[in-house]
Amino acid sequence: xxxxxxxxxxxxxxxxxxxxxxxxxxxxxxxxxxxxxxxxxxxxxxxxxxxxxxxxxxxxxxxxxxxxxxxxxxxxxxxxxxxxxxxxxxxxxxxxxxxxxxxxxxxxxxxxxxxxxxxxxxxxxxxxxxxxxxxxxxxxxxxxxxxxxxxxxxxxxxxxxxxxxxxxxxxxxxxxxxxxxxxxxxxxxxxxxxxxxxxxxxxxxxxxxxxxxxxxxxxxxxxxxxxxxxxxxxxxxxxxxxxxxxxxxxxxxxxxxxxxxxxxxxxxxxxxxxxxxxxxxxxxxxxxxxxxxxxxxxxxxxxxxxxxxxxxxxxxxxxxxxxxxxxxxx
Numbered sequence: 059x060x061x062x063x064x065x066x067x068x069x070x071x072x073x074x075x076x077x078x079x080x081x082x083x084x085x086x087x088x089x090x091x092x093x094x095x096x097x098x099x100x101x102x103x104x105x106x107x108x109x110x111x112x113x114x115x116x117x118x119x120x121x122x123x124x125x126x127x128x129x130x131x132x133x134x135x136x137x138x139x140x141x142x143x144x145x146x147x148x149x150x151x152x153x154x155x156x157x158x159x160x161x162x163x164x165x166x167x168x169x170x171x172x173x174x175x176x177x178x179x180x181x182x183x184x185x186x187x188x189x190x191x192x193x194x195x196x197x198x199x200x201x202x203x204x205x206x207x208x209x210x211x212x213x214x215x216x217x218x219x220x221x222x223x224x225x226x227x228x229x230x231x232x233x234x235x236x237x238x239x240x241x242x243x244x245x246x247x248x249x250x251x252x253x254x255x256x257x258x259x260x261x262x263x264x265x266x267x268x269x270x271x272x273x274x275x276x277x278x279x280x281x282x283x284x285x286x287x288x289x290x291x292x293x294x295x296x297x298x299x300x301x302x303x304x305x306x307x308x309x310x311x312x313x314x315x316x317x318x319x320x321x322x323x324x325x326x327x328x329x330x331x332x333x334x335x336x337x338x339x340x341x342x343x344x345x346x347x348x349x350x351x352x353x354x355x356x357x358x359x360x361x362x363x364x365x366x367x368x369x370x371x372x373x374x375x376x377x378x379x380x381x382x383x384x385x386x387x388x
Contacts, residue, residue, distance in 0.1 A: 081164070081165055082162050082163060082164050082165060082168075082243065083162070083163050083164075083165070083168050083243045083244070083245050083250065083255075084161050084162050084163075084243055084244045084245065085151075085155060085161045085162075085163060085245050085247060085248060085249065085250070086161065086244060086245065086246050086247065087152065087155055087156065087161065087247070087248045095156045095157075096156070096157075098156060099153060099156040099157050102149060102152060102153060102156070102353075102357060103153060105357050105358065105361045106145060106149045106150075106153070106357065108361050108365075109141060109142065109145050109357070109360045109361050109364075110142060112361070112363075112364030112365060112368070113138035113139075113141050113142050113360070113363070113364050114138075114142070115364070115368075115378055116134060116135065116138045116364050116367065116368070116374065117135050117138045117139060118381065119374060119377040119378055119381055120132065120134060120135035120138075120377075121135070122381060123377035123380060123381065125373060125376075125377060126373060126374070126377050129192050129207045129212040130189065130192055130193070130196070131373075131374075132212055132213075132216065133185055133188060133189045133192065133212070133216060134189075134367060136185055136216050136219070136220075137182065137185055137186075137189075137363060138363070138364060140178050140181055140182055140185070141178075141359075141360035141363055141364075142360075143174065143178055144174065144175065144178035144179070144182075144356070144360060145356065145357060145360050147170070147171055147174035147175060147178075148171055148174075148175060148248070148249040148356060149356075149357060151163065151167075151171070151249070152248045152249065155248075163250065165235070167250075168235075168245075168250035168255070169231055169235045169250070171249055171250040172227075172230075172231050172234065172235070172250045172251070172252055172255065173227050173228070173231045174227075175227075175249065175250075175251065175252070175356075176223075176226065176227035176230050176231060176252060177223045177224050177226070177227035178223070179223075179277075179326065180222065180223035180226045180227060180273070180277045181219050181220050181222075181223030181224075182223075182322065183223075183277040183278060183281045183326075184218070184219035184222060184223065184277065184281055185216065185219050186281060186285065186315070186318065186319055186322060187280070187281030187282070187284040187285055188212075188215050188216070188219065188284075189315050190284055190285040190288040190289065190315065190319070191284060191288055192207055192212070193288065193292060193311065193312050193315060194288035194289075194291055194292055195207055196311070197292050197295055197296070197308050197311070197312070198291050198292060198295045222277075223277070226273055226276070226277060229269060229273075230252060230266075230269060230270065230273060231252070233265060233266050233269060234252055234255055234256060234259075234266060235255075237256075237259040237261050237263065237266075238259065238260055238261050239258050239259060239260060240260035242258045242260065243258065244258075245258065247352065248352070248353060248356075249352075249356070251352060252270075278323075278326065278327065282323060285319055289312070289316065292308070292312060295308075296308045296309065314366050314367050317366050318359075318362070318363055318366055318367075321359055321362060322355075322359055325352075325354055325355035325359065326355060
C-alpha cells in the first residue's frame with residue numbers, strides 16, 4: 059500500500075511538472091480576424107522588403123563611401139544593422155503564421171525571439187542617446203568635435219550599447235522563461251513579446267516587474283534625458299546664431315534624428331513604460347490595439363528609419379548615387 063501510494067504521488071508530481079512546462083507556444087496574432095490576415099501579410103511583406111533594401115543600402119554606403127566615415131554615419135550604420143536583426147528575428151515567422159495558419163513556436167524558438175527583440179530594443183535606446191550627444195558636440199563644440207568624437211571614443215560607445223542591450227535581454231529573457239505556465243501556452247500576440255508571455259505565468263512575477271522597472275529607468279529614461287538635454291543645448295546654440303543659413307543647416311542635421319526619436323519613443327513608451335501584471339480570468343484577451351501598436355514599433359519604425367535619414371540627408375543621397383554609378387571592375 060505504501061509503495062502504491064508513493065507511485066501515485068510520483069505520478070501526480072510528474073503531471074504537475076508537465077503542466078508547468080510548456081514545450082511550445084501558440085501565437086494568436088490576428089486569428090480573430092481571418093479576413094484581414096492576407097491584407098496584413100502583403101503589408102508586412104512589403105515593409106520587410108523595404109527594411110532589408112533601405113537599411114542594406116545605408117550599411118553599404120556607410121562602409122564603402124569614405125565621405126560617410128564619420129561618427130554620425132557610424133551610429134546610423136549600427137542602427138541599420140540593428141533594424142535588420144530585429145525584424146529578421148520575428149517578421150519571417152509572422153509571415154509564415156499569416157499565410158499557412160501555423161501558429162505554434164517551440165519553447166527555445168520563443169526564447170530566442172524574445173532575446174533578440176528585447177536586446178535590439180535596448181540597444182537602440184542607447185544608440186539614439188549617443189547619436190543625440192554626437193549632434194550636441196557637432197553643433198555646440200564644432201572645433202573640438204574631431205577630438206571629442208574620435209574613433210577611439212565612438213566605437214566603444216557603440217560597443218557598450220550592444221553589450222549592455224545583450225546583457226539586459228539575457229536577464230529579462232531568463233527570468234521570464236523560467237516561470238511556470240500551468241498549461242497556458244497561448245500568447246495573445248504576433249511574436250513572443252515579453253509582456254504577453256508574462257501574462258501566461260501562473261506564479262508571482264514581482265521580480266520580473268522590478269527588473270523591468272529598473273530596465274525601463276536605465277534604457278528608456280536615461281537615454282531620453284541625454285536626448286532632452288542635448289537638444290536643449292542645441293536649440294540654445296542655434297538661436298544664438300546670427301546667420302539664417304547656419305540655423306537652417308543646424309536644424310536640418312538634427313531633424314532626421316529627432317523624427318526617429320519621436321516615433322521610436324512614442325511607441326515603446328506605450329508598451330514598456332508601465333509593466334503590466336498578469337491577466338485575470340474572464341478578461342478579453344484580444345487586445346487588438348496593443349498588438350497593432352507593437353506591430354508599428356516592430357515593423358513600421360525600422361522601415362521609416364532609412365527613409366527619413368536618406369530623404370533628409372544630402373550626404374546619404376550623394377553616397378547612394380555615387381555607388382549606383384560605379385562601374386564593375388573587369
